[in-house]
Amino acid sequence: MVKALTDHGYLVTCLDPSTSFPPHIERNSCDCILVEQQCGEMDCVSLIKRIREQQPLETMPVLLLADNQSNCFADAFHAGASGDIALPWREDQLLAKIEVQLKLRDAYQKLKTQLENNRRQHAQLQADLALGQQVQQSFLPPSQLRTEYFSLEARLFAGGDLSGDYFDYALLTPQRLVVFLADVSGHGIASALLANRLKAFFDENARSAHRPRLFMERLNRIILDLGDHYHIATAVCLHIDIAETVITYASAGHRTMYWLDTDDVTFTELPATGPALGMFKEFEINEINRGFMPGRNRLVAYTDGLVEFKLADDKWITEERFRDEVMLPNADLRLAAYVTELLESSRRLTGGAKWEDDVSLLVADF
Numbered sequence: 001m002v003k004a005l006t007d008h009g010y011l012v013t014c015l016d017p018s019t020s021f022p023p024h025i026e027r028n029s030c031d032c033i034l035v036e037q038q039c040g041e042m043d044c045v046s047l048i049k050r051i052r053e054q055q056p057l058e059t060m061p062v063l064l065l066a067d068n069q070s071n072c073f074a075d076a077f078h079a080g081a082s083g084d085i086a087l088p089w090r091e092d093q094l095l096a097k098i099e100v101q102l103k104l105r106d107a108y109q110k111l112k113t114q115l116e117n118n119r120r121q122h123a124q125l126q127a128d129l130a131l132g133q134q135v136q137q138s139f140l141p142p143s144q145l146r147t148e149y150f151s152l153e154a155r156l157f158a159g160g161d162l163s164g165d166y167f168d169y170a171l172l173t174p175q176r177l178v179v180f181l182a183d184v185s186g187h188g189i190a191s192a193l194l195a196n197r198l199k200a201f202f203d204e205n206a207r208s209a210h211r212p213r214l215f216m217e218r219l220n221r222i223i224l225d226l227g228d229h230y231h232i233a234t235a236v237c238l239h240i241d242i243a244e245t246v247i248t249y250a251s252a253g254h255r256t257m258y259w260l261d262t263d264d265v266t267f268t269e270l271p272a273t274g275p276a277l278g279m280f281k282e283f284e285i286n287e288i289n290r291g292f293m294p295g296r297n298r299l300v301a302y303t304d305g306l307v308e309f310k311l312a313d314d315k316w317i318t319e320e321r322f323r324d325e326v327m328l329p330n331a332d333l334r335l336a337a338y339v340t341e342l343l344e345s346s347r348r349l350t351g352g353a354k355w356e357d358d359v360s361l362l363v364a365d366f
């Protein structure tokens with residue numbers, strides 16, 4: 001057997017049962033171990049167990065040499081044998097079985113290396129995503145605004161690693177506030193990058209957002225000019241003018257907003273006035289003006305994650321149900337408490353206490 005192996009390029013070391021057992025097998029000191037059915041005073045099963053204490057099955061093939069009449073095969077495999085070679089042995093079978101075991105070992109090592117590389121890459125990706133989340137959060141304005149004329153609370157929760165939602169606002173004067181809310185289609189990095197582009201556009205053009213229609217038309221051109229990214233965005237731009245007591249807004253396919261009269265708890269719907277952004281070059285969107293009485297108004301704007309999910313009973317909630325059971329009955333709450341109640345009620349209704357989609361909510365009193 002030694003000659004057959006050496007003739008085929010194997011370096012063979014024979015251990016004397018009387019002096020070499022139990023052997024100490026150094027890692028990477030050999031490629032394969034052949035164990036005879038009887039190894040001096042130590043039986044083959046005990047020897048294989050000892051080898052396995054030092055070397056795992058995946059990295060060190062151990063083949064049992066035993067005749068077909070032996071009853072030790074089952075115990076040997078249970079102890080960690082990789083395979084067997086029946087006695088009397090044949091050279092072709094011996095070489096074939098050793099070759100198979102070495103190929104399996106090499107395949108395992110390659111797989112292990114690949115898994116370790118994947119784990120490192122995954123860890124790096126997670127670190128990058130965590131940094132991306134921090135960067136995205138840093139782009140958002142403060143979640144709270146309090147002035148003589150306006151009180152505002154806003155929240156954003158990412159449904160995945162990064163968010164395609166975005167909200168912003170700006171005081172043009174002490175009596176004039178512009179609000180912007182957007183929801184980019186899809187999830188992940190592409191959606192987040194487009195949301196960040198919307199933020200950059202708002203920063204550059206907030207002073208002109210008092211004309212929501214023109215603001216939206218320019219933004220639609222910007223999104224189309226980004227190329228074939230296959231993402232659209234719903235968005236709403238709204239201007240509140242306390243001096244003129246007028247709300248002006250344009251909504252590009254966005255969720256209906258609700259304008260509550262906090263004195264008598266009535267509401268007015270502010271529906272979409274045009275298609276979503278990024279769909280059409282010929283973009284037509286209307287601009288709506290509505291008068292109001294200062295001091296009794298609450299604007300509620302959000303993305304669909306707040307009101308679009310399955311309930312615990314596997315039925316879909318409706319926006320009307322959320323409005324009638326949560327928005328309106330709690331309208332007498334102070335602003336911060338109201339925002340908390342809307343979010344917590346939505347989260348509870350999911351049944352799993354979590355959202356699958358991005359969720360943004362902006363509420364303003366004026």
